[in-house]
Amino acid sequence: MVGQPDGGQVTLKAQDDYDAIIVGSGAAGGMSAYVLACSGVKVLMLEAGRDYDPVSETPMFQLPFDAPLRAAGTAEKPFGFYDATVDGGWRVPGEPYSSAEGTDFLWWRARMLGGRTNHWGRISLRMGEYDYKPRSRDGLGLDWPMSYEDVAPYYDKTEALIGVYGSNEGLENTPNSSPGVLLPPPAPRAEELLTQRICRERLNIPVVPAHLAILTQPLEADRIARMLWPNNEMARRVTAESMRTRAACYYATPCGRGCSIKANFQSPTVLLPPALATGNLDIITNAMVREVTVDANGRATGVHYIDKTTRLEEHVRARVVILTASACESARILLNSKSSLFPDGLSNGNGLVGKYVMDTVGAGVQGQIPALENMPPHNADGASAMHLYMPWWLYQDQARDQLDFARGYHIEFGGGRKMPGFGSFGGIEPLTAGSYGQRFKEDCRRYYGSFLGFDGRGEMIPNDNCYCEIDPEQVDEWGIPTLRFHWTWSDHELNQARHMQRTFEEIIETMGGHVLSTIHEDGAKAIARPGEIIHEVGGVIMGNDPSRSVLNEFCQSWEVDNLFVADGGCFVSNADKNPTLSIMAIAWRASDYIVGQMNERNF
Amino acid sequence: MTDESRSGDRTKHPHVSERGLKLPVLGAVSMDRRQALKVIAIAAATPALVSCKPGEEASEVVMTPAPVSNPRARGDAWDPDLIAPTVPWERSLTSDELQSLAVLCDVIIPADERSQSASQLGAHDFIDEWVSAPYEANQSDKVLVRGGLVWLDSEASERFGEGTRFRELTPDQQISICDDICYVPNADSGREAAARFFDKVRDLTSTAFWTTPEGMEDLQYLGNVPLPRWDPPPPEVLQHIGLE
Numbered sequence: 001m002v003g004q005p006d007g008g009q010v011t012l013k014a015q016d017d018y019d020a021i022i023v024g025s026g027a028a029g030g031m032s033a034y035v036l037a038c039s040g041v042k043v044l045m046l047e048a049g050r051d052y053d054p055v056s057e058t059p060m061f062q063l064p065f066d067a068p069l070r071a072a073g074t075a076e077k078p079f080g081f082y083d084a085t086v087d088g089g090w091r092v093p094g095e096p097y098s099s100a101e102g103t104d105f106l107w108w109r110a111r112m113l114g115g116r117t118n119h120w121g122r123i124s125l126r127m128g129e130y131d132y133k134p135r136s137r138d139g140l141g142l143d144w145p146m147s148y149e150d151v152a153p154y155y156d157k158t159e160a161l162i163g164v165y166g167s168n169e170g171l172e173n174t175p176n177s178s179p180g181v182l183l184p185p186p187a188p189r190a191e192e193l194l195t196q197r198i199c200r201e202r203l204n205i206p207v208v209p210a211h212l213a214i215l216t217q218p219l220e221a222d223r224i225a226r227m228l229w230p231n232n233e234m235a236r237r238v239t240a241e242s243m244r245t246r247a248a249c250y251y252a253t254p255c256g257r258g259c260s261i262k263a264n265f266q267s268p269t270v271l272l273p274p275a276l277a278t279g280n281l282d283i284i285t286n287a288m289v290r291e292v293t294v295d296a297n298g299r300a301t302g303v304h305y306i307d308k309t310t311r312l313e314e315h316v317r318a319r320v321v322i323l324t325a326s327a328c329e330s331a332r333i334l335l336n337s338k339s340s341l342f343p344d345g346l347s348n349g350n351g352l353v354g355k356y357v358m359d360t361v362g363a364g365v366q367g368q369i370p371a372l373e374n375m376p377p378h379n380a381d382g383a384s385a386m387h388l389y390m391p392w393w394l395y396q397d398q399a400r401d402q403l404d405f406a407r408g409y410h411i412e413f414g415g416g417r418k419m420p421g422f423g424s425f426g427g428i429e430p431l432t433a434g435s436y437g438q439r440f441k442e443d444c445r446r447y448y449g450s451f452l453g454f455d456g457r458g459e460m461i462p463n464d465n466c467y468c469e470i471d472p473e474q475v476d477e478w479g480i481p482t483l484r485f486h487w488t489w490s491d492h493e494l495n496q497a498r499h500m501q502r503t504f505e506e507i508i509e510t511m512g513g514h515v516l517s518t519i520h521e522d523g524a525k526a527i528a529r530p531g532e533i534i535h536e537v538g539g540v541i542m543g544n545d546p547s548r549s550v551l552n553e554f555c556q557s558w559e560v561d562n563l564f565v566a567d568g569g570c571f572v573s574n575a576d577k578n579p580t581l582s583i584m585a586i587a588w589r590a591s592d593y594i595v596g597q598m599n600e601r602n603f
Numbered sequence: 604m605t606d607e608s609r610s611g612d613r614t615k616h617p618h619v620s621e622r623g624l625k626l627p628v629l630g631a632v633s634m635d636r637r638q639a640l641k642v643i644a645i646a647a648a649t650p651a652l653v654s655c656k657p658g659e660e661a662s663e664v665v666m667t668p669a670p671v672s673n674p675r676a677r678g679d680a681w682d683p684d685l686i687a688p689t690v691p692w693e694r695s696l697t698s699d700e701l702q703s704l705a706v707l708c709d710v711i712i713p714a715d716e717r718s719q720s721a722s723q724l725g726a727h728d729f730i731d732e733w734v735s736a737p738y739e740a741n742q743s744d745k746v747l748v749r750g751g752l753v754w755l756d757s758e759a760s761e762r763f764g765e766g767t768r769f770r771e772l773t774p775d776q777q778i779s780i781c782d783d784i785c786y787v788p789n790a791d792s793g794r795e796a797a798a799r800f801f802d803k804v805r806d807l808t809s810t811a812f813w814t815t816p817e818g819m820e821d822l823q824y825l826g827n828v829p830l831p832r833w834d835p836p837p838p839e840v841l842q843h844i845g846l847e
Contacts, residue, residue, distance in 0.1 A: 050675075050682070057673050059685040061827060064814045068683075068690045070729070074738055076680040086682040093681055187835040194844045216833070250664055250829035257685070260669075376839040381826030383833070419827055420819055425809040429802070434786025436711045436805060437778070444809060448822045 018044040018282075018318040019598065021303055023289045023333065026115030027580050028567035028587040029324035030267030030275070031158070035591035037280035038235035041598065044316060046287040046305055048325075049087050049111030054118065054269050058084070058258040064421045072422040080422075084118035084258035084266075087111035094477035098484045105485035106531035107328060113285060114268035115326065116534070117580070119256045121385060122213040122264050124164045125410070125577035126155050128173035130395075134461075134573045138398075138406050140492070141461040142356070142572040145544045145553035148175065154585035156181050160224045161239070162265040162584070163246070165383070166211030173408075174391045180223075183216045185209035185387060186251070189380050191372055191416040191452055192388045198511050199390065205411075205507070210389040213265035213581075214255065219243040234278060242274040254384045287314070290480045291337040291346075292321050292563060298341045300563045303333075306478040319603045320562045320594060322555075323540075324587065327569035328357065328468050331539040332483050334565070335470050347557040347565075352550050353540060355467045357485070358574035360535035361409060361458035362528030363497040366516040367508030368431060372416065372450040380417040380449070389413070392576055405496040409458030409576045411503070417449035424448075431514065451516075454507060456500030459576045460493050462538055466530070487530040494523030501526045537579050540569030554593035555586065562603045566590045664829040694728075695735040695745070701727050703752050704804070706770035710777050711808045718821040721812045729811035730804065744803060751800025755780065758797075 020036055022029050025047040036043050059082050064071040071081040078089040087093070088110035099105045110116045129148040134141050156178045165183040168176035188196065188209075196207035221243035229235035246262040246269070255264045262269040275281045286308035293301045293315065302317035323330040331354045337346035345353055392408030425444050432443045471484035501519050508515050520526040543549025546558035555570050557563040566587040568579050597603060672687040680691070696704065705722035708730070712721035721727075734745035755769035758780050763772060769780065781801065784790055790798035812818045841847040 050677075053675070056670050057675060057685065059688075060669065062685070062688070063816075063827070065816065067688045069733060069736060070810055070814045074680070074736075077683075081683070081688065082685055086676070088681075186833045190836040190840045190844055190846075193836070193841070193846050197846065249833075250831070251833045252827050252829050371844055374843075376837070376843055377823035377825055378837055378840050379825040379828065379830070380836075417824060417826070419824060420813040420822060422810050422814070423806065424813055426806045429786060434789065434802075436781060436785050436801075438713055438715060440805070440809075441712050441715065444813065445822060448813075448824075 018042050018316070020320040020322055020594070021046065021316060021318040022322045022324055023303060024115060024325040024567065025113050025272065025283065026117050026267055026324065026326065027583045030114065030117065030271030031584045031587040032322055032324055032566050032591050033281050034271045034275040035588050036594065037275040037278040038229065038232060038238065039595040041280060041595065043281045044318060045281060045283045046289055046303065047113050047283060047285045048288045049113065049285065051285045052086065052113040052118065052268060054258040054266055055260050058260040060253045060260050070422045079119065079256065082257045084256060085110045085112070096474060096476060097482050098471050098474060100484055100486045103485055103487040104529050105487050106529050107536070108531070108534045109326070114266050117265065117267040118258050120580060121578065122255055123385070123412070123578040124159065124211045124213045124581040126175045127575045127577045127582050128175050130173040131573060131575035131577065134407070140406050142541070142543070144572050145542055151585050151589060154588045155581065157228055158581060158584045158588060161228060162213050162270055163215045163219050164211050164213050165216045167209040169208045171206060171391055172395050186216055186383050188387045189382055189416055190375065194371060195413060195452065195507070195511065196388055199507060202510050203507065205390050206393050207388050207390050210386045212383065212385055214383045215246060215248045215263045218248050219246060238274040238277040241277065249383050251383060252381055288478050288480070289325065289333055290478070291333060294339055294341060294346065294560065298560060300560050320564065322564040322566050324567040326567055327537050327539045328483055330565050330567055330569045331468055334540065336481055347550055347559045347563060349559055350547055354469050356462040356538040356541050356572070357466050357468055357536055358460045358462050358538045358571065359530050360533040360574060360576070361460050361493045361496050362455065362533040363500040363526045364453060364455040364517065365501055365504035365508065365519065366451060366453050367513040368447065368516055369450050369452055369508070369511050369513040371512060373446050375417060375449050378417070386412055386414050403499065405492045405499065407459035407461060407492065407496070407576070409456040409496060409500055411454055411456055413452060413454045415452035427516065430516065452508070452513070454504035456497070457533065457576050457578065458496045458500065460574050461490060462572065463488065463490055468539060489527065494527060497527035498523035535574065535579050537568035537571035537574050540565040541572045542570045543572065555590035556593070564590060564594065664831050690732055692735055692737055694731045696731045700749065700752055701731060703755065703770045704730055707755070707804055708808045710781055711805050712812050718817050721808045724812055724815045724817055726808045726811035730807045733807055747800050747803055751797060751804065754797050754800065
């Protein structure tokens with residue numbers, strides 16, 4: 001298990017006296033388990049994938065040269081051989097999903113302890129005050145039942161716990177963190193500095209330190225533990241002890257592989273070890289949950305899961321059931337939890353489970369920048385991901401109705417003298433006119449490090465046509481009915497994707513560079529496929545009105561008061577801020593509420 | 604700036620160490636991979652804790668032994684051993700095809716004063732690994748590559764005499780053929796497939812070449828080394844981009 005390099009699988013026989021069952025071990029499940037276990041709640045966590053230990057399993061420093069196909073992506077390892085994801089990707093063996101005609105949805109899953117936190121980009125941006133009340137601002141989409149101010153303390157706590165580098169810039173709808181929360185951002189790389197200057201001076205686009213869940217310093221364990229748990233000695237101890245085992249980043253080897261020194265955030269290195277150290281958490285891996293069970297009064301009693309090692313069904317009981325299986329997987333469990341009391345699935349009396357699924361709008365452009373050619377050799381690895389980014393900067397233009405889309409996007413960019421990998425010099429023929437021989441060798445040397453990629457990550461507005469439902473014709477190899485996705489972008493998303501590409505073209509050209517990608521007039525061609533950005537949220541939305549939402553602001557089911565969905569499923573908007581940080585902050589808030597309800601003996 | 608972070612200090616650089624540079628990379632690639640791994644495992648042991656307390660600046664990176672394999676991985680394609688990778692499929696090109704491919708790889712990336720040629724670094728073996736992989740795209744590339752190799756010999760035969768093989772041509776003769784297929788948009792009608800073949804082999808050759816330790820050394824890639832702290836770009840870099 002986590003923290004034990006010799007690693008025995010956790011396949012204990014579950015006790016029958018748990019206070020809470022948590023389904024899933026990723027960002028939301030890990031955070032819920034950490035907060036509840038620290039608060040004295042007896043927790044059983046069920047993870048559908050295998051046990052996984054980043055300390056002993058991460059390929060630190062391995063080269064593409066060492067891997068099959070020089071670590072190129074394959075059907076089984078779509079993000080490349082060394083990507084941390086095991087038993088996952090766009091497909092999971094034996095666990096299909098489908099798309100309705102005209103829909104081309106992609107669904108990334110990871111069947112492993114820690115789920116998708118193991119490989120994620122670590123970009124940790126807070127949603128701002130506009131983002132919690134979007135409908136109040138522009139009449140579109142849905143408002144959240146709570147405000148930014150309600151969640152702000154949990155952003156502080158989450159950032160302090162996991163360790164996030166960044167700076168407070170005081171920009172519009174881009175909240176500052178409280179003093180003493182953020183870690184110092186790493187110095188920008190050469191290509192980032194050049195981009196920053198051009199964007200600031202000539203295009204009026206802000207370029208500021210990115211926020212990433214990577215330690216640029218060892219955490220101040222005692223100070224942070226005191227701040228997080230002023231009145232809980234056990235929580236302070238397990239938190240501080242776990243923090244002291246995390247090293248600062250040494251600026252080598254990509255974060256997407258995971259991190260054996262625990263310098264970046266992963267649920268199995270940051271959330272699960274302190275939760276386990278409380279003695280209040282048990283974890284069963286290879287446990288594929290099928291449905292939540294209920295009693296005659298319509299209260300949740302536990303879950304049925306398939307033990308993947310025996311292929312037999314098991315049942316476990318608890319006073320509270322918390323689904324954190326990922327937005328669509330949690331919706332799937334609810335829809336599959338049918339009974340005479342809940343014939344359309346649990347907590348689905350108003351038919352909203354599965355509805356209003358959102359992804360992030362994505363579009364990208366690659367460029368080649370002559371100013372970066374023939375750069376003096378230097379180490380440009382850095383914290384593997386971006387040190388700078390561009391937050392959305394056109395709020396005022398939007399307020400004046402000068403854009404043909406309603407919501408913003410931020411820009412992620414990078415390139416430079418990174419480790420040569422598969423395809424590093426593919427597609428440069430437009431620059432070289434197909435050179436080969438000595439000239440090609442010299443062209444590669446010249447162009448190495450001079451490529452920059454710009455990617456927009458923008459807000460999608462929820463709509464009635466983007467949802468998942470149970471596919472009546474398919475089950476997975478565990479006998480569980482699978483999901484079918486429906487998707488239609490609105491013009492807001494398509495126009496935004498077109499705007500992204502035009503912006504990136506302008507940046508590259510202003511830098512004196514060559515645009516290497518096709519710039520599409522048609523936003524439908526510029527936009528990434530639905531699901532492809534792996535920010536799918538919604539489907540189990542929260543709200544103030546039980547007839548128009550599934551959950552209240554504490555992720556609690558309106559219909560079943562001891563049932564919670566504490567993952568991205570509860571989102572009612574999907575701001576351009578990558579969702580994982582908000583998922584954790586909202587899960588912490590929900591967990592505090594659960595502890596409060598338990599203390600009042602409401603379950 | 605410390606020695607560790609100064610880019611020119613090669614002895615602190617795991618994969619361009621003296622031993623790494625001298626690795627044989629021709630012949631049986633799987634064997635060479637194992638040797639390469641051993642060297643890297645020694646040189647790139649997992650740094651444990653940067654020797655510094657919160658708020659203090661680190662001065663060094665303490666190294667502890669890195670794992671040499673991952674017994675927990677199932678070992679199949681969905682859950683391979685990422686610590687000690689292996690190529691699970693057999694190669695499929697013939698030795699005759701590999702000979703021709705090696706010549707073509709060297710036409711694309713010849714040796715010069717800075718580094719060896721593509722075939723000397725095993726590019727043709729990598730292409731064999733690539734086209735032998737069980738995936739649809741790779742199988743499709745296999746048809747393209749094998750067909751292209753036949754086309755090169757047919758073209759050599761047509762231009763320079765019955766039975767002449769591409770790999771036996773003089774460099775000038777080889778170039779006269781390659782010039783006609785080196786850029787897809789410029790290829791004459793009837794030579795599009797040959798141009799796509801050349802493009803594919805160029806892509807695979809450049810991947811194979813530049814991802815070797817010697818290729819990375821040639822490019823002067825200086826990362827993938829643990830640093831006690833991250834410094835801004837050196838002055839000569841800032842000067843180069845006009846930002847000093």
